Amino acid sequence: QVQLVESGGGLVQAGGSLRLSCAASGSIFNINTMAWYRQAPGKQRELAARITRGGSTNYVDSVKGRFTISRVNAKNAVYLQMNSLKPEDTGVYYCNLQLIAAWGKPIDYWGQGTQVTVSS
Numbered sequence: 001q002v003q004l005v006e007s008g009g010g011l012v013q014a015g016g017s018l019r020l021s022c023a024a025s026g027s028i029f030n031i032n033t034m035a036w037y038r039q040a041p042g043k044q045r046e047l048a049a050r051i052t053r054g055g056s057t058n059y060v061d062s063v064k065g066r067f068t069i070s071r072v073n074a075k076n077a078v079y080l081q082m083n084s085l086k087p088e089d090t091g092v093y094y095c096n097l098q099l100i101a102a103w104g105k106p107i108d109y110w111g112q113g114t115q116v117t118v119s120s
Contacts, residue, residue: 001026001027002026002027002028002097002109003024003026003109004022004023004024004095004096004097004110004111004112005022005023005025005095005112006020006021006093006095006111006112006113006114007020007021007022007114008020008021008114009115009116010115010116010117011117011119012085012116012117012118012119013118013119014085014086014087014118014119014120015084015085016085016118017081017082017083017084017085018082018085018116019079019080019081020036020079020080020082020093020095020114020116021077021078021079022034022077022078022079022095022111023075023076023077024076024077024095024097024109025076028076028097028099030099030101031053031073031076031097031098031099031100032052032053032098032099032100032106033050033051033052033053033096033097034050034051034069034071034078034095034096034097034098035047035048035049035050035051035069035078035095035096035098036048036049036050036069036093036094036095036096037093037094038089038092038093038094038116039091039092039094039113040088040090040091041091043091045094046060047060048060048063048067049063049067049068049069049080050069051069051070051071051078053073057069062088063082063089066082066083066084066085067081067082067083068080068081068083069081076097078095078097080093082116085116085118086118087118087119087120088118089116089118090116090117090118091115091116092113092114092115092116093113093114093115093116094110094111094112094113095111096108096109096110096111097109097110
């Protein structure tokens, strides 16, 4: 019943910026975290940035100082501002929503992904 839709990906030159958006809809209750994962071709998906309901954030080391994750809880939306982009940032970026079910277990939902391509 929960759907996540990403937008904002595209093609950008190295050193440029992109802002990714993710909007969640459906039966959304008890949000634990929202996050952005990314996956380069032939590589495993990795956590790029995560934000908790209380606003705490964490980032993979390679994006620290360049990416900023933010959210608007009332709109069930999360954003990723990406600055000083590098070719190594290229990949499919996935929005992740983690809810806490009534029985206390986490449930993860995923968007379809948005392509980010950074040219050298």
